[in-house]
Amino acid sequence: MDLDKCIACGACSDKCPKRIPNEYNEGLDKRKAAYVRYAQAVPLKYGIDAENCIYFQKGKCKACQKFCPTGAVNYEQQEEVRDIKVGSVIISAGFKPFDPTPYVQYSYANFPNVVTALEFERILAASGPWMGHLVRPSDEAEPKKIAWIQCVGSREVNTCDHPYCSAVCCMYAIKEAVIAKEHSHTDLDAAIFFMDMRTFGKDFERYYEGAQEDGVRFIRSRIHSISELEDRSLQIEYATEDGQARVETFDMVVLSQGLETAPETIELCQKLDINLSPGKFISTSCFEPVTTSRQGIYVCGALAGPKDIPLSVMEASAAACAAAGKLSSARGSLAQEQEFPEERPVAGDIPRVGVFVCSCGINIAGVVDVEAVAEYARTLPYVTFVGNNLFTCSQDTQDKMTEVIAEEGLNRVVVAACTPRTHEPLFQETLVNAGLNKYLFEMANIRNQDSWVHSGDPAAATEKAKDLIRMAVAKAALLAPLQEVQLEVTPGALIIGGGVSGMNAALNLAAQGYTSHLVERDNALGGNARSLRVTAQNQPIAPYLDELRERIEAEPLITVHLNTVIKEGEGFVGNFKTTLAGDSGEEVVEHGVTLICTGAGEYKPAEYLYGQDPRVMTHLEIDQAVLGGELDLSEVNKAVFIQCVGSRDPEHPYCSKVCCTHSVESALAIKEANPEAQVVILYRDIRTFGERELLYKEARSKGVLFVRYDLEHKPEVKATDDGLMVTVRDHVLDRDLLIEADLVGLATAIVSHKSNELAQMFKIPMDSDGWFLEAHQKLRPVDFATDGVFMAGLAHYPKPLEEAVAQAQAAVARAVTVLSSKEMMLPGTVAFIDQRKCVGCGVCWTVCPYQAITQDDKGLAVVNEALCKGCGTCVASCRSGAPNLRGFTNQGVMAQIMAL
Amino acid sequence: MAKAKQVTGAVMVVGGGIAGMQSALDLANSGYYVYLVEKSPAIGGVMSQLDKTFPTNDCAM
Numbered sequence: 003m004d005l006d007k008c009i010a011c012g013a014c015s016d017k018c019p020k021r022i023p024n025e026y027n028e029g030l031d032k033r034k035a036a037y038v039r040y041a042q043a044v045p046l047k048y049g050i051d052a053e054n055c056i057y058f059q060k061g062k063c064k065a066c067q068k069f070c071p072t073g074a075v076n077y078e079q080q081e082e083v084r085d086i087k088v089g090s091v092i093i094s095a096g097f098k099p100f101d102p103t104p105y106v107q108y109s110y111a112n113f114p115n116v117v118t119a120l121e122f123e124r125i126l127a128a129s130g131p132w133m134g135h136l137v138r139p140s141d142e143a144e145p146k147k148i149a150w151i152q153c154v155g156s157r158e159v160n161t162c163d164h165p166y167c168s169a170v171c172c173m174y175a176i177k178e179a180v181i182a183k184e185h186s187h188t189d190l191d192a193a194i195f196f197m198d199m200r201t202f203g204k205d206f207e208r209y210y211e212g213a214q215e216d217g218v219r220f221i222r223s224r225i226h227s228i229s230e231l232e233d234r235s236l237q238i239e240y241a242t243e244d245g246q247a248r249v250e251t252f253d254m255v256v257l258s259q260g261l262e263t264a265p266e267t268i269e270l271c272q273k274l275d276i277n278l279s280p281g282k283f284i285s286t287s288c289f290e291p292v293t294t295s296r297q298g299i300y301v302c303g304a305l306a307g308p309k310d311i312p313l314s315v316m317e318a319s320a321a322a323c324a325a326a327g328k329l330s331s332a333r334g335s336l337a338q339e340q341e342f343p344e345e346r347p348v349a350g351d352i353p354r355v356g357v358f359v360c361s362c363g364i365n366i367a368g369v370v371d372v373e374a375v376a377e378y379a380r381t382l383p384y385v386t387f388v389g390n391n392l393f394t395c396s397q398d399t400q401d402k403m404t405e406v407i408a409e410e411g412l413n414r415v416v417v418a419a420c421t422p423r424t425h426e427p428l429f430q431e432t433l434v435n436a437g438l439n440k441y442l443f444e445m446a447n448i449r450n451q452d453s454w455v456h457s458g459d460p461a462a463a464t465e466k467a468k469d470l471i472r473m474a475v476a477k478a479a480l481l482a483p484l485q486e487v488q489l490e491v492t493p494g495a496l497i498i499g500g501g502v503s504g505m506n507a508a509l510n511l512a513a514q515g516y517t518s519h520l521v522e523r524d525n526a527l528g529g530n531a532r533s534l535r536v537t538a539q540n541q542p543i544a545p546y547l548d549e550l551r552e553r554i555e556a557e558p559l560i561t562v563h564l565n566t567v568i569k570e571g572e573g574f575v576g577n578f579k580t581t582l583a584g585d586s587g588e589e590v591v592e593h594g595v596t597l598i599c600t601g602a603g604e605y606k607p608a609e610y611l612y613g614q615d616p617r618v619m620t621h622l623e624i625d626q627a628v629l630g631g632e633l634d635l636s637e638v639n640k641a642v643f644i645q646c647v648g649s650r651d652p653e654h655p656y657c658s659k660v661c662c663t664h665s666v667e668s669a670l671a672i673k674e675a676n677p678e679a680q681v682v683i684l685y686r687d688i689r690t691f692g693e694r695e696l697l698y699k700e701a702r703s704k705g706v707l708f709v710r711y712d713l714e715h716k717p718e719v720k721a722t723d724d725g726l727m728v729t730v731r732d733h734v735l736d737r738d739l740l741i742e743a744d745l746v747g748l749a750t751a752i753v754s755h756k757s758n759e760l761a762q763m764f765k766i767p768m769d770s771d772g773w774f775l776e777a778h779q780k781l782r783p784v785d786f787a788t789d790g791v792f793m794a795g796l797a798h799y800p801k802p803l804e805e806a807v808a809q810a811q812a813a814v815a816r817a818v819t820v821l822s823s824k825e826m827m828l829p830g831t832v833a834f835i836d837q838r839k840c841v842g843c844g845v846c847w848t849v850c851p852y853q854a855i856t857q858d859d860k861g862l863a864v865v866n867e868a869l870c871k872g873c874g875t876c877v878a879s880c881r882s883g884a885p886n887l888r889g890f891t892n893q894g895v896m897a898q899i900m901a902l
Numbered sequence: 903m904a905k906a907k908q909v910t911g912a913v914m915v916v917g918g919g920i921a922g923m924q925s926a927l928d929l930a931n932s933g934y935y936v937y938l939v940e941k942s943p944a945i946g947g948v949m950s951q952l953d954k955t956f957p958t959n960d961c962a963m
Contacts, residue, residue, distance in 0.1 A: 026950075026951065028951070038943070038944070039943055039944040039950075040946075042950075043943070043946070044944060044945050044946065045944070047943075049943045086912075086937055087910050088910055088912045088913055088914040088937065089909045089911060089913060090913050091914045092913060092914070092915045092916065092922070092925050093916045093917065094916065094917035094919060094922035094925060095916055095917040096917055096919045096921070096947050096948065097948070099948070120948075120951060123951060123952050123953045124953070126953040126954070127952075127953035134953075173956060174956075177954070177955075177956045181953065205957050209957060270916075302921045302922075302925060303917075303919065303920070303921030303922070304921075305917075311920055311949060314919075314920055315920060315921065315924050317921060318920070318921040318922070318923075318924035319924055319928050321921075321925050322913075322924075322925045322926075322928035322929045322932075323928075325913050325925070325929065326913070326932060326934060328909065329910070329911055329913070329934065331909060332908075332909045332911030332934075333911055333932065333933040333934065334933040335911040336911045336912050336935035337911065337930065337933050337934055779957055780955055781920075815928045815932070816928065818928075819928060819931040819932050822931075822932045822933050
């Protein structure tokens, strides 16, 4: 397929006679040999699957070529081999969902109503094989009972050699159960069969609790077998925790398949001489989480160990930071800035509006009579040109639009197509290419808001399209060119917090050539890591901290401020001004970006004799005592660790993520120092996610005992004459166990510093647990909604050291996107105040969510255009009508309403 | 002093799923040329197959 000619009209696919299983829908329906992977694919270009194409296989057909309106089909295309010179490489080849087909125990291959979790995602999806209707494959009837089986291809060595936990399946199973209940027309009975529920991420525990409240059943069990009944329902035989055999029947079973590395990816890594971990993921060090064993090659995402989307995105930015670190001298040498023609002045000209009506293939034209709509648009005031395009967004149409704008002397453009959310930037660029100010543009959404929702009533949809275009034209005629504010960027950073995150952030910024002020309120750098003994890979942390400190001292681009706090903060992206208060008085620093690396604290419990008996210690205290030589692990004979102390309870309704691994590490260290020692870990769910599961396995094989308790029967610790006595209710035996101990380790929660002042100074939100709230929990994990402010480390959520390092690198990558531009353009769609109407009542600066409005010396409102996000709240709230929003003026909005 | 080695201001990203796309965007937005290599005909990876995502229930697309 010639990508420049393909306009993604779909004619090739419509006419292609060959039907094959559609891999996008996991084979649940069919696609053609000429196809596009999915409707929103990027690039949106059709391709021919030569392995299945009748012409390629048998030499006859060519239907696609015959019907292609643009002559894009080219059977002569050959594979090309290109040599590319690059400075570094990032491998982000991802994972392959575990395929349960060959494994008899999962009964997947023979029973149609046993589906994988990814198949179930497609069943739930509106773009899936049944358009989002919840049905089971065998008879397309709606299931009333669905079971999810966890750990399919995870934590399983007997059949598939996957000793690791896949880290994402608990959460996606809960999500699928919750959404399936929403889709269900009956009261769907959803049951999740699990070993440990591992909801360790930000807000995960709340979601788990919410699902329980919504009636999702969680059954702690081991599955024995799945068999099929005559009506194709499925009977699950399982054993409960206390060893009882049970049987239950379900209409459908979803296998929560794990993650694995694809064989071809393993081959690629071997070819590149990159070391793999025991679980066949790319192996990295906790201190350099995105660096592979091969110099210049970096890794991110699930290929560096099973992980979820937010962590993959974080690592992706981290890998960008690491990959760029050594290339900064060549920054900008190959990337090109786009050049645009000079802007044509339109002030005082009579509006000449061009309307481009899009057919969107058949998306719009299949319902709306686009020709009638185009004909109607010609009759509207100021409209001097109307065009109709099959795909207005295709590259050739963009080129044509640029020509038409010049030829017809258009000075306003309306595109009647899809949504400005996705396509406005593209069309605005076309305007700029044609020498028009990009704000002389308006869209009418005749697809998402018309043809899609009124597909059953074409006549009404056509009339609605006319209404929408009439409104858009009315507004367009009043549009004025807007100037974007240009801001200089101060090329340096302020990093608040000198723990592992802050130190790594400073060093990575320096590697890219940027200065930073590293501010620490304590008298030394290092933060919580100073009290930590080893990483999850058993690497000692103290020497690593020494190395970081030495490198920082030797780095001229980093200024360290110890015993220093933030007194005042003002400014905005590119131009922050912050007052630091330290030993030597106050100092004002100017910086382009701010990195929040303020860390978190350790919860101090009021239970289990903590603070009353010196043999009861927290994790950090045990590590500190070992590091300081006050505690000799070889002298510990009987140790008990209690998990979830202050976590997953009403006061802190979240999982602290690191404590299970920490207890297992400590238990292993005791066993190493004294193999005869008795070590017991009292837990609620063991959450050794990812390849940490191997530590859990090792601990069990070395004789560490694991006893589960629940919140209703918490363990008790008593001091006796010869030591400590821990009492716990054992679920298997259903009776109290009395365990002697000479050391009780408390796996205490990580708690937020709740720095409200900092939150206010930098306009960053905090959630109800006190964690700073990122701009988007999945896709912008280190950004804030406030531009130019980023975060890393425990201030975001409890996390192990390697994630803090990755997040610091990610924050630097994001920060460099700001710092590397000498100046930035801010959108022209901002509010302005007509001070003749302003009475200084203060309503607008009270309601402004971005604190973009202040009082000037006359007491009147004034907008800081760099802070304004153009939300319009001030316009709506003012009683005098003084504020107005550029691009969305009151006059423009009124004209739209009057046109309706 | 050793002469600074000439480096190439371009990076290759192998795999166009959510991680590869984010790496590519961050690099391009900081002044590096990026070659994003994907074996399938569209970028997006497994995330494009997900229906809705936690916690916002946003469409993964």
